[in-house]
Amino acid sequence: MSDMAKNLILWLVIAVVLMSVFQSFSPGESSKVQTDYTTFLKEANQGQIREVRIDSESREIKGTKRSGESFSTYIPYFDDQLISDLVKQDVKILGEPPEEPSLLTSIFISWFPMLLLIGVWIFFMRQMQGGGGGRGAMSFGKSKAKLMGEDQIKTTFADVAGCDEAKEDVSELVDFLRDPSKFQKLGGRIPTGVLLVGPPGTGKTLLAKAIAGEAKVPFFSISGSDFVEMFVGVGASRVRDMFEQAKKAAPCIIFIDEIDAVGRQRGAGMGGGHDEREQTLNQMLVEMDGFGGNEGIIVIAATNRPDVLDPALLRPGRFDRQVHVGLPDIRGREQILKVHMRKVPLGDNVEPSYIARGTPGFSGADLANLVNEAALFAARSGKRTVSMEEFDKAKDKIMMGSERKNMVMSEEEKTNTAYHEAGHAIVGRLVPEHDPVYKVSIIPRGRALGVTMYLPEQDRYSHSKQHLESMISSLFGGRIAEALTLGEDRVTTGASNDIERATDIARKMVTQWGLSTKMGPMLYAEEEGEVFLGRSMAKSKHMSDDTARAIDAEVKALIDRNYARAQQILTDNIDILHSMKDCLMKYETIDAKQIDDLMARTDVRLPADWVEDSKNDSTPPTGGASVSDEPKGKDDSGETKEPKKSESTVGKPGDATN
Missing domain, CATH: 3.30.720.210 (Signal recognition particle alu RNA binding heterodimer, srp9/1)
Incomplete structure (x- = not known):
């Protein structure tokens, strides 16, 4: 029976007793x-x-x-x-004198205002104390962890895909929670804590829920930011209360999301030893491995910033095991897509393997968003199933941005954009070890006026020097194409993002990746402050001025060499550049098949959507880009911006080399 029903019955009994007393005293x-x-x-x-x-x-x-x-x-x-x-x-x-009220009636009438005030005061005090729920102002020392029962969590390992190694690492936690004697009779001790580490959206929280769902044990869930309040000592009190509740429900799981909010390295910043986060962390360290034992309690924490955590938190005995939940590979992406496609009616032409190949660098959350966007595209079109066409549109929207069909561009700007994107595509096709070009568009998407998309043949976990230099050449292809066709004095600001990315790749090749023969395999650290990493506010410098000048010279030489190579490629294939510009002006978007025809200097076949539309209407479809009243290079606020006209940034070099 709930507390509300018990209180209601109690008040009804009190009312009946009072009515009986009044009736007995009435004349x-x-x-x-x-x-x-x-x-x-x-x-x-x-x-x-x-x-x-x-x-x-x-x-x-x-x-x-x-x-x-x-x-x-x-x-x-x-x-x-x-x-x-x-x-x-x-x-x-x-x-006969006037009849006077009874004694109880007199007392009640005279004391009624006081009783009313006392009742209101008790009500507000109960509200401040949380009314038994532990959420009021007077209960700020109570834990805010949400308890989920054994039957409330329906997530299992079958709902988690793309991280088989991580599932294998945590599967023995489930075995221990189900049968602890299996490990204890051999002297084994289950890890006190498991730290899930990985980029955002890779499924760390989902994996923790799956552990609780498989083990069928109580599951306490709390965020790291829920421990810290404006009152000193509240965080430590909540940590104590959380472990007290967990002891009563043991065996159980405590899941702390974003533990870096309280687990940041001590002695950092300005707070010192009296900092509220440090007191909370100290209490957590004691609870996890102190004099008091917490048998049967497994702490699972998740973070995407393990570098800022305190070493005492990561030592054996506290978080004994670190499980890396990384971005899925092509096989993992295919499995994740199949999990999310269960709830979506699919067309016969949908191939999860092809979608997985075209989504390098996507996390599990990105793939879930991809399936959802495809379903929304199909719903807008009034279809009953989601076909491959909707998945392609959803992928383009996520990677390149939504089409800005209401943005009208002049013919001159469309010509500039067509030459720019054609330059990227031609250089990307002709330099060695470059990802194949699979789509070029001059339809504005997001902040970009045009996009050149590459489809990697396989996932890359490291990048060769030749591949990186080819990327630099293709990035400069757009600017060089504008200069060759329109003249140096008419080159636009569209290459700003290309120049930024090319310079970043070249500088990392020289200073971090050891790919410069002149500078050698050394790490050249620049001035940087690490206060945001929670360590020190001081800045340091680890190179001389002569070394910095040598690095700048080597970076410039690397960029000049690849700039000259891209310029030579476009000069030798100027006819293809003009043909691709004309094709883009006509169709606005071309795919790999049309690009193959252009590179082979043969007749260009019609795009697939034109062929489909020609069956129903003889009029060619019109594109989404035409004139704009806004001047080029300005945003809605009127502030001058540098528009981005570049390739997709998914799978940038350096992501897999850290």
Whole structure:
């Protein structure tokens, strides 16, 4: 029975008792005969009345006849002659004072305001203390962890895909929670804590829920930021309370999401030893591996910033095991897509393996968003199934941005964009070890006026020097194409993002990746402050001015070499550049098949959507880009911006080399 029902029954019992008490103290009514006033006068004149009681306020007359019968009547008006007549008839006349309320009624009426104030005060105090729920202002020392019962979590390992190694690492936690004696009889000890580490969206929280769902044990869930409040010592109190609750429900799992909010390295920043986060962390360290044992409690934490955590938190005995939940490979992406596609009616032409190949660098959350966007595209079109066409549109929207169909571009700007994207595509096709070009578009998407998309043949976990230099060449292909066709004085700001990315790759090749023959395989750290990493506010410099100048010279030489190579490629294939520009101006978007025809200098086949539309209508479809009243290079606020016209940044070099 719930607390509300118990309270209701209690108050009903109290009400019944009070009503009984009031009824017992209320004066009883004797049997009286109601007599009219005329009869009363006749009987009085005849001498039949023995005595009367007259109430002057209510003008009620109560009396007894000589026969012993009681009666009552009311005087319709004040009769002065009545008293003298009654005296003549020898009637005993008694005056009756006004009736007073009972003792309990008097007490209740006099104390009611005070009782009301006390009741209101108790109500607000219960509200401040959380009313038993532990969420009020007076319960700020109580844990905010949400408890989920054994049957509330439906997630299992079947719902987690793309991280087989991580599932294998945590599967023995499930075996221990189900059968602890299996490990204890051999002297084995289950890890006290497991730290899930990985980029955002890779399924760390989902994996923790799956552990609880498989083990069928209580699951406490809390965020690292829920421990810290404005009051000093609250975080440590909540940590103690959380472990006290967990001990009562053991064996159980405590899941702390974003533990870096309280687990940051101590001694960092300005707070010192009195910092609230440090006190919370100290209490957590004691609870996880102190004098008091917490048998049967497994702490699972998740973070995407393990570099800022305190070493004492990561030592064996606390978080004994670190499980890396990384970005899925092509096989993992295919499995994740199949999990999310279970709830979506699919068309016959949907191939998860092809979608997985075209989504390098996507996390599990990105793939879930891809399936959802595809379903929304199909719903807008009134379809009953989701086909491959919707998945392609969803992938383009996520990787390149939504089409800005209301943005109109002049013919001159469309020509500039067409040459720019054609330059990227041609150089990307002709340099060695470059990802194949699979789509070029001059339809504005997001902040980009045009996009050149590459489809990797396989996932890359490291990048060769030749591949990186090919990327630099293709990045400069757009700017070089504008200069060759329109003239150096008409080159636009569209290459700003290309220049930024090419310079970043070249500098990392020289300073971090050891791919420069002149500078050698050394790490050249620049000035940087690490206060945001939670370690120190001081800045350091680890190179001389001469070394910095040598690095700048080597970076420039690397960029100049690849710039010259891209320029030579476009000069030798200027006819293909013009043909691809014309094709983009006509179709606005071309795919790998049209690019193959252009590179082979043959007739270009029609895009697939044009062929489909020509079956229904002889008029060629119009594109989404035309004129804009906004000047190029300005955003809605009027501030000058540098528009990005570049390839997708998914799978940038350096992501797999850290």
